[in-house]
Amino acid sequence: MSQMRKDIFTGRWVIMAETTTVQPSDFHFKRFTRETKFCPFCETNEASTPPEVFAIRNPGSSANGPGWSVRVVPNSAPRLRIEGELRARAEGFHDLMNGVGAHEIIAETPYHDRSLHELEIHEICDIIRAYIARRIDLKGDPRMRYVLIFKNHGQEAGSHTVSHSISHLMALPITPRTVKTKLITARDYFAVKERCIYCDVIQQEQRDRTRLTAENEDFVAFAPFASRFPFEMAIFPKSHNSAFSRTSPNQVENLAKILREILQKLDHTLGGPPYNLLLQDRPFLRHRGGYWNTIEDDFHWHVEILPQIARITGFEWASGFFYNPVPPELAARCLSSHY
Numbered sequence: 001m002s003q004m005r006k007d008i009f010t011g012r013w014v015i016m017a018e019t020t021t022v023q024p025s026d027f028h029f030k031r032f033t034r035e036t037k038f039c040p041f042c043e044t045n046e047a048s049t050p051p052e053v054f055a056i057r058n059p060g061s062s063a064n065g066p067g068w069s070v071r072v073v074p075n076s077a078p079r080l081r082i083e084g085e086l087r088a089r090a091e092g093f094h095d096l097m098n099g100v101g102a103h104e105i106i107a108e109t110p111y112h113d114r115s116l117h118e119l120e121i122h123e124i125c126d127i128i129r130a131y132i133a134r135r136i137d138l139k140g141d142p143r144m145r146y147v148l149i150f151k152n153h154g155q156e157a158g159s160h161t162v163s164h165s166i167s168h169l170m171a172l173p174i175t176p177r178t179v180k181t182k183l184i185t186a187r188d189y190f191a192v193k194e195r196c197i198y199c200d201v202i203q204q205e206q207r208d209r210t211r212l213t214a215e216n217e218d219f220v221a222f223a224p225f226a227s228r229f230p231f232e233m234a235i236f237p238k239s240h241n242s243a244f245s246r247t248s249p250n251q252v253e254n255l256a257k258i259l260r261e262i263l264q265k266l267d268h269t270l271g272g273p274p275y276n277l278l279l280q281d282r283p284f285l286r287h288r289g290g291y292w293n294t295i296e297d298d299f300h301w302h303v304e305i306l307p308q309i310a311r312i313t314g315f316e317w318a319s320g321f322f323y324n325p326v327p328p329e330l331a332a333r334c335l336s337s338h339y
């Protein structure tokens, strides 16, 4: 019989199929393919993007020229713009504000033919350093409440025109609903138990090990108990930390290692799956006195990796539930058996 599982971090329900075996051929997704037409994110094409706002460069190289390992530029077709005032207002019963924010593209490598899981560890460390540097910089803008960092790999994960390995960064004037749900759940759990809900779950996953997929000195990865997507993975720092930007240099290296290990396992097991990668971090605290008083102790930043190999259907839109055809215990076993 299938199971209905509740996600402890969000309260969302998932219907988990009763399956004991799975083959990549059970899924019908478009494998990652690389476009070969002109690409503005390749080294030597720097003039085709807006001027860079951050880069990790070789000594002696000049801004907006070649000689970089990671390069951050404003999106040339941004969903939100950095210029202007928020001007929050009402229209009848409805709230609205101007589309103010930042939308940046992080070119993860100068080379067109390398995906994130194919990069060297020191190259992935540079990407993580770029995320941290941009987050710290955008914190200085008092209009922004949240920095969303995500990646769309492959067409079915939303990357329709760009096949160069990039991530998106969006600074938002509001905290996204999905993050707020997690923050409220974590705060309520802490109010009762005086413990971090994420620390409790991490310890249980490390003891139980049936959903564990990778581990090193600083990080642990597992398939979440109520995974929404087949082969969904989450990566958590082992020591409690609410803020991604406080990741230490040694932890940056171990994050790069576990991230590459998980992405390589997914790639080998599923054969080039499209996926979304999301960083779930705490918001900036702005004049909301008394609202997130315990966030330092109750929230625990993490990464989610969501392979997009099964379609979201009317059922998911109508119910807010997800249907997952691959239980996380089976997903974890499949990933381990390929190594």
Ligand SMILES: [Zn+2]
Binding pocket: 039, 040, 041, 042, 111, 112, 164
């Ligand atoms: Zn390129």
Ligand SMILES: [Zn+2]
Binding pocket: 196, 197, 198, 199, 200, 239, 240, 241, 298, 299, 300
């Ligand atoms: Zn914690």
